[in-house]
Amino acid sequence: MERRTIGARALAVGAVGLGCMPMSWAYSGSRQRGEESLRAVHRALDAGSTLLDTADMYGPFTNELLVGRVLKERRADAFVSTKVGLLVGEQHIVANGRPGYVKRACDASLRRLQTEVIDLYQLHRADPEVPVEETWGAMAELVQAGKVRSLGLCAVGARGGRRSGGRLHDGTIRQLQRVQQVFPVSAVEAELSVWSPEALESLLPWCEARGVGFLAAMPLGNGFLTGTLTPGEGFEPDDLRARHPRFTAEMMAANQPIVAGLRRIASRHGEAVTAAQVALAWVLAQGRHVVPVPGTKQERWAAENAAAADLGLTAQELAEVAELPGARGSWD
Numbered sequence: 001m002e003r004r005t006i007g008a009r010a011l012a013v014g015a016v017g018l019g020c021m022p023m024s025w026a027y028s029g030s031r032q033r034g035e036e037s038l039r040a041v042h043r044a045l046d047a048g049s050t051l052l053d054t055a056d057m058y059g060p061f062t063n064e065l066l067v068g069r070v071l072k073e074r075r076a077d078a079f080v081s082t083k084v085g086l087l088v089g090e091q092h093i094v095a096n097g098r099p100g101y102v103k104r105a106c107d108a109s110l111r112r113l114q115t116e117v118i119d120l121y122q123l124h125r126a127d128p129e130v131p132v133e134e135t136w137g138a139m140a141e142l143v144q145a146g147k148v149r150s151l152g153l154c155a156v157g158a159r160g161g162r163r164s165g166g167r168l169h170d171g172t173i174r175q176l177q178r179v180q181q182v183f184p185v186s187a188v189e190a191e192l193s194v195w196s197p198e199a200l201e202s203l204l205p206w207c208e209a210r211g212v213g214f215l216a217a218m219p220l221g222n223g224f225l226t227g228t229l230t231p232g233e234g235f236e237p238d239d240l241r242a243r244h245p246r247f248t249a250e251m252m253a254a255n256q257p258i259v260a261g262l263r264r265i266a267s268r269h270g271e272a273v274t275a276a277q278v279a280l281a282w283v284l285a286q287g288r289h290v291v292p293v294p295g296t297k298q299e300r301w302a303a304e305n306a307a308a309a310d311l312g313l314t315a316q317e318l319a320e321v322a323e324l325p326g327a328r329g330s331w332d
Helices: 034-046 062-077 099-113 132-144 160-164 170-179 203-209 221-226 249-254 256-267 275-284 299-310 315-322
Strands: 003-006 011-014 051-053 079-084 086-088 093-095 120-123 151-154 187-191 213-217 290-293
Touching: 003 213, 003 290, 011 079, 034 051, 034 062, 034 299, 051 290, 062 079, 062 099, 079 099, 099 132, 120 132, 120 187, 132 151, 132 170, 151 170, 151 213, 170 187, 170 203, 187 203, 203 213, 221 256, 221 275, 249 256, 256 275, 256 315, 275 290, 275 299, 275 315
Parallel strands: 051 079, 079 120, 120 151, 151 187, 187 213, 213 290
Antiparallel strands: 003 011, 086 093
């Protein structure tokens, strides 16, 4: 697989990564199978998808434990990205950016991941009660201690930014400007997909201008852009899509033209090419510093996603994607 670089230190990763979250968090809990997820991670590594993206809050903790079982055997094959800064309670999630906590959390992640160093340590969310510079400074000390190789920041903001008319990533850019004064940012992780292209407006150009890698989260639109979901089929209560404004039966039906457009392009590349692969190829085409990180817990999808790295879209096809209708949500 093509290799891409993250940050000024030119950390090399496969062009398509693997989001490990669905294996133990946020999607259809009854369908999570540990052994199947392990096979998915191994298949991704075999295909060159070296970047494994996890977080201590996924599970919580169980996702890192699962990834650690693979790393114990194949650490040299993987680029490990995990996150810190969020604590999961019974019915809530809170931020904790206190320096002492960050350092303890890193040690705990290292134990669960069964590794001596984390390749990319990301701040999941800034703690509103702690200056982000203090949190980032503690993370920088972990780099100096040899426990972490590079630092990243997950984008703040929410879909509500679209409702208010404000630019979705202004808050993230302000945070980035502050932490850059403390220690270099190697990567930013934020949503980017055919149906959520907002990062193209300001966040992606900010990263490109500074040599910062961009990890495209949810590049398949939480599964919608695969074309495998049926409107009205419903989701389990613990599935984040059960409360997502684009996953009501009405909105899923309204957004089908997006999938149809991706399928039309896929059909020109052969019967084996899928809408999901076109969606990933579109993300890859947004810049050499962009690495899509599609999440899956199934071996077959991990292999299919990795193969998207070999799919090149023409300028005309990229223009076709740009002309697809914008995604609608239940607030529209």
